[in-house]
Amino acid sequence: MFLNSLLTNFAALEVGQHLYWQIGNIRLHGQVFLTSWILLGALLVFISLGTKKMENDPKGLQNLLEFLWDYIRDLARTQIGEKVYRDWMPFIGTLFLFVFVSNWGGALIPWRLIKLPSGELGAPTADINTTIALALLVSLSYFYAGLSNKGWRYFEYYVHPTPIMLPFKILEDFTKPLSLSFRLFGNILADELVVGVLVFLVPLILPIPVMFLGLFTSAIQALIFATLAAYYIGEAVEEHH
Amino acid sequence: MLAFNFFGATEGGLFDINATLPLMAIQVVALTYILNSLFFKPVGNVVEKREKFVSNNIIEAKSKLSEVKKLEADLMTQLQSARSEAQRIVGEAENESDKLYKEALELANNEANASKEQARLEIESQTSAARDQLSKQADDLSELIVNRLILEK
Numbered sequence: 540m541f542l543n544s545l546l547t548n549f550a551a552l553e554v555g556q557h558l559y560w561q562i563g564n565i566r567l568h569g570q571v572f573l574t575s576w577i578l579l580g581a582l583l584v585f586i587s588l589g590t591k592k593m594e595n596d597p598k599g600l601q602n603l604l605e606f607l608w609d610y611i612r613d614l615a616r617t618q619i620g621e622k623v624y625r626d627w628m629p630f631i632g633t634l635f636l637f638v639f640v641s642n643w644g645g646a647l648i649p650w651r652l653i654k655l656p657s658g659e660l661g662a663p664t665a666d667i668n669t670t671i672a673l674a675l676l677v678s679l680s681y682f683y684a685g686l687s688n689k690g691w692r693y694f695e696y697y698v699h700p701t702p703i704m705l706p707f708k709i710l711e712d713f714t715k716p717l718s719l720s721f722r723l724f725g726n727i728l729a730d731e732l733v734v735g736v737l738v739f740l741v742p743l744i745l746p747i748p749v750m751f752l753g754l755f756t757s758a759i760q761a762l763i764f765a766t767l768a769a770y771y772i773g774e775a776v777e778e779h780h
Numbered sequence: 781m782l783a784f785n786f787f788g789a790t791e792g793g794l795f796d797i798n799a800t801l802p803l804m805a806i807q808v809v810a811l812t813y814i815l816n817s818l819f820f821k822p823v824g825n826v827v828e829k830r831e832k833f834v835s836n837n838i839i840e841a842k843s844k845l846s847e848v849k850k851l852e853a854d855l856m857t858q859l860q861s862a863r864s865e866a867q868r869i870v871g872e873a874e875n876e877s878d879k880l881y882k883e884a885l886e887l888a889n890n891e892a893n894a895s896k897e898q899a900r901l902e903i904e905s906q907t908s909a910a911r912d913q914l915s916k917q918a919d920d921l922s923e924l925i926v927n928r929l930i931l932e933k
Binding site: 597630633 | 793794795798799800802803804805808811812814815818819822826829830
């Protein structure tokens with residue numbers, strides 16, 4: 540009885556429904572692009588406002604942006620190392636900002652109030668396509684970082700302590716993007732589902748702590764994603780002696 | 781195209797992977813370039829310029845501080861030498877005054893001794909003169925007595 544009603548509610552949540560855009564013979568998840576454009580637009584407006592009048596004595600928004608920049612630099616520097624962190628800082632920072640803005644935007648804005656013909660708006664990172672795209676970009680980046688910094692010596696990494704490690708290191712190249720994408724996707728989707736179900740079952744007060752927990756998870760996931768991406772790049776450019 | 785049926789969705793599902801993936805990747809790469817020129821470069825320039833300014837100021841302040849310390853040490857040695865010089869001068873003056881005092885004392889002592897001696901000699905000569913006179917008078921008197929005694933007989 541209870542299970543039955545829960546399943547109906549799940550159905551009401553429209554899990555796995557998408558707003559399809561058909562361009563030629565390719566199909567896109569329109570709701571992902573809509574929310575990502577809105578959120579990235581807001582991010583770009585925020586950043587343009589903050590960097591419009593840069594002063595040596597930072598005030599207001601510039602202060603916040605400098606704090607953010609410093610935070611990202613520290614993250615990149617500790618994971619990638621002093622030598623090449625500068626090249627990768629924009630990429631790591633973009634990953635962090637994109638994931639953070641997507642997660643928080645998905646959790647904070649009441650998208651459900653906007654009715655779509657199919658599917659519903661939500662965090663772009665709750666769609667597997669987005670997280671796999673991000674994870675594959677990370678994979679490409681660490682291969683590129685390793686090859687451009689060390690040339691063919693990059694592949695020494697695969698047999699580094701002993702050649703026995705070779706199969707595990709090759710396996711790692713597949714598990715890295717898999718774990719990156721599924722961790723982010725799972726966490727954000729699960730948070731949206733839990734909040735959605737709770738709102739359906741008990742519309743008052745009870746969902747609020749879970750929403751706060753969701754905001755916390757969202758921020759942590761952004762940090763984890765950026766930190767792991769930086770760590771993988773750092774691992775690829777690290778010199779073995 | 782990979783598609784699972786999930787929670788009874790007729791089309792798509794949770795793991796519906798399609799062209800959203802590459803387009804999202806392109807969008808993120810574009811965002812990286814946009815954020816680099818809009819955010820990371822300008823903010824980095826400002827922050828690093830300020831960091832350089834601060835570290836330059838710190839270096840300058842440190843060199844100034846060491847200069848001050850050097851000057852202070854210099855001043856201390858100067859002060860010390862001036863102090864010992866003053867001590868030396870004071871000691872010298874004390875010695876001098878001591879010497880002068882002793883000299884004056886000796887002179888006065890000598891003078892006093894000399895006048896004492898002179899007085900003694902004078903007293904002595906007067907005493908002997910008086911004694912001579914007394915003995916002469918005694919002689920005269922005894923002669924007179926003798927004469928008288930002789931005459932009476």
